[in-house]
Amino acid sequence: MTLDISRVISPEQNQLLDDWAEQIQKLQATVVSEGGPLARQAKNWLNGVWLGHPLHPALTDAVLGAWSTGFLLDLVGARDEADAAMTVGVLAALPTAMSGAADFADTSEQPRRIALIHAMLNATGLALMVGSLLARRGDKRGLGVGLSTVGFGLTSISAWLGGELVYRLGTSVSRIAFEPPVDEYQVVCAESELEEGKLVAKTMTVEGGEVSVALLKKGSNITAVSNVCPHWGGPLAEGKLLEDDTVVECPWHGSQFSLVDGRVCQGPAAEPTHVFEVRVRDGKVELRRAE
Numbered sequence: 484m485t486l487d488i489s490r491v492i493s494p495e496q497n498q499l500l501d502d503w504a505e506q507i508q509k510l511q512a513t514v515v516s517e518g519g520p521l522a523r524q525a526k527n528w529l530n531g532v533w534l535g536h537p538l539h540p541a542l543t544d545a546v547l548g549a550w551s552t553g554f555l556l557d558l559v560g561a562r563d564e565a566d567a568a569m570t571v572g573v574l575a576a577l578p579t580a581m582s583g584a585a586d587f588a589d590t591s592e593q594p595r596r597i598a599l600i601h602a603m604l605n606a607t608g609l610a611l612m613v614g615s616l617l618a619r620r621g622d623k624r625g626l627g628v629g630l631s632t633v634g635f636g637l638t639s640i641s642a643w644l645g646g647e648l649v650y651r652l653g654t655s656v657s658r659i660a661f662e663p664p665v666d667e668y669q670v671v672c673a674e675s676e677l678e679e680g681k682l683v684a685k686t687m688t689v690e691g692g693e694v695s696v697a698l699l700k701k702g703s704n705i706t707a708v709s710n711v712c713p714h715w716g717g718p719l720a721e722g723k724l725l726e727d728d729t730v731v732e733c734p735w736h737g738s739q740f741s742l743v744d745g746r747v748c749q750g751p752a753a754e755p756t757h758v759f760e761v762r763v764r765d766g767k768v769e770l771r772r773a774e
Contacts, residue, residue, distance in 0.1 A: 500596045504587075507599075511588040523749065529585035530750035537655040537753050539586050540645075542579040546572050547642055550612065554635050557628050566619050569612060569631055576609050586655060589714070589736040589751045594654045597644055604641035608634040657754050658716040659709050663692040668762065668769040671696060675766065677705065680728065684710050684720035687770065696759060696770060699742060701728060706742045707759040707770050714738050714752035745773075 492500075515522045531538035549572030556565035583605070587598050611634030618627035648654040665687065672685045677700040687694045695710035697720035708731070710720050717735030725732055725739065730748050732739045738752035745758040759770040 497596060500599055504590075504595045504599050508588055511584070515588075526585050526588075527750040529582045531582070531753040532747050532750045535753060535755075537582075537586060539579065539582040540649070540655065542575065542582055543642070543645065545575040546579050547638065548572075549575060550631070550635050550638065553631065557631070562624070566616070569616060569619075573609065573612050573616065576605075576612070580605065580609070586751065590654065594648055594652045597648055597652070598654070601641050601644040601648065604637050604644070608638035608641065610634075611637070657713045658711050659713050659754075659757055662709060662711070662757065663689040663694055665689050665694060665759065665770060665772040668760075668771045670767045671698070671707075671770050672768050673766055674700075674705075674763050674768050677768070680724075682720040682722065682724065682731065684718065697731065698761075698768070699724070699728065699731075705761045705763070705768060707761050708740060708742055708745055709757040709759075711756075712736075712738055712740075712752060713754040713756055714750075719756070 515526055518525075527533070529538060531541075534541070549568050553565045553568035553572060556568055580602075583598075583602060587595070587602065590598050611630045615627045615629075615631035615634065618624075618630060649656060669687050669689060671687050672683075676685075677683050677698055679700055679702075681699070683698050683700075685696055685698060687696065695718075696707050697710040697718075698705060698707045708719065710718055712719055712733040712735065714733065715735055717733040717738075719731050719733055719740070722734045723732040724730070729742055730739050731742055732749075733752070736751055737749065738747065739749035740746070740752070740756045741748055743758075745755040747753065747755055758773045760773045762769050
């Protein structure tokens with residue numbers, strides 16, 4: 484079963500979601516911009532740059548696991564254990580929400596609309612879980628269990644929407660994961676086609692598939708990386724060169740990659756880009772994927 488938000492709700496409601504999302508993203512951008520390097524480092528951490536893949540999906544397991552356990556323990560009457568599990572879920576929900584918000588800042592169109600509904604359901608579910616804990620501690624067990632049951636139901640629906648975002652729409656999925664390997668040197672262009680100090684996009688055909696690369700010539704040195712940003716597929720050759728032309732910034736969401744080793748210098752991308760070994764023979768530039 485799949486969900487197309489544009490078919491479930493009216494165009495007016497879609498527009499309302501877009502308006503809300505744009506306002507939230509503008510606020511997020513302002514916070515990161517005004518917060519300086521510390522805010523940018525925090526966003527990088529929440530995007531999962533240090534982990535090598537998005538952080539949010541990993542954290543959601545802790546929340547859902549704890550609340551699922553608490554729900555089952557409530558069913559068998561294990562009161563103290565159920566309360567403890569619900570508490571763990573609430574505590575884990577805070578960093579989970581923050582990492583989700585960091586990812587949301589760089590989404591658009593249908594994924595952004597679904598992500599906003601996902602976030603609203605999670606926020607409501609979390610509020611119900613907090614209310615449940617307060618009711619449980621106030622000797623209102625029935626109310627507490629009722630609130631947590633509704634909250635668990637909402638977050639379960641939200642988890643399904645999260646699956647739609649990842650598995651159907653490809654949100655947070657690497658855009659270079661299925662790039663054909665280039666194990667042997669392949670001619671990509673003539674050296675004369677490269678302009679000094681300027682990123683140039685070229686395409687190779689490998690095993691029936693196309694590999695787009697971004698090349699940079701600096702004197703006698705030529706560097707090459709995948710032209711496809713792992714985050715959302717932005718064309719790196721159209722990006723900005725930084726740090727003495729050793730780093731490229733994606734023109735779509737500002738992810739930065741080293742042209743030397745492909746590592747992520749700035750999120751939201753969490754995965755390094757592919758780097759290619761370069762050699763020039765008979766005036767032809769040849770590439771193969773670096774190990």
